[in-house]
Amino acid sequence: MLKIRNIQAFYGNIQALRDIEMDVREGEIISLIGANGAGKSTTLMTICGVVPARHGEIFFDGKNITNMPPDKIVALGINQVPEGRHIFPFLTVMENLDMGTFLRNDTDEIKKDLEYIFELFPRLAERRSQAGGTLSGGEQQMLAISRAIMTRPRLLLLDEPSLGLAPIVTRQIFDIIRKINKENNTTIFLVEQNANLALHIADRGYVMENGAITMTDTGKNLLSNEDVKKAYLGI
């Protein structure tokens, strides 16, 4: 579904991505793990067309999407929930969700998707008229994920969904991510510092160090890999 080939990206003269090669197959959950500053967020932003690739190519369903404008990439079925969530704090929950539908005009289907979201996240249903900024951190993460689902992505990119959340809320969010993947057949590309959770949920994982992919395997194998255990699982 997504093929990343030899991608290099830079911030000024500083190289953030070094010949990245990754594959995401339809229906998978892929986790990208690595330390702070490894280049995980940059990888997602390059896929979305926000950070330019200076070298290499990205294909989605065989179509070359390298450096396409971000709105065109969203229209093709890729959406990102950025780190820090970025919901609209002064808009209500409902209005935030409406923002996810700006490219759609299938009113009946939008209604169905809203019902699905309120079933996934009853908290959001209860708070539908409340301003986004007054929600708890976990609820804001739920809202950010829901807004992305409203665009009906085939590939959902999630940047650090666990950031700043209590362990119990993080677990809820990860359960929902798995549900969205299974029930909605949405392919998930997850960037996480919580390597333990990320690899448990993943079909396959990639490990990133200093802007390069250093390891890839099934989530299960990475969890039992001695180097991964030492560096990322604190074992």
Ligand code: ATP
């Ligand atoms: P984190 O988990 O801390 O977000 P990360 O693995 O997502 O880390 P990136 O945010 O992709 O890492 O950063 C990769 C490198 O690029 C780092 O060295 C970072 O300092 C640098 N970088 C990121 N954003 C910018 C920017 N806007 N301008 C300059 N350098 C940047």
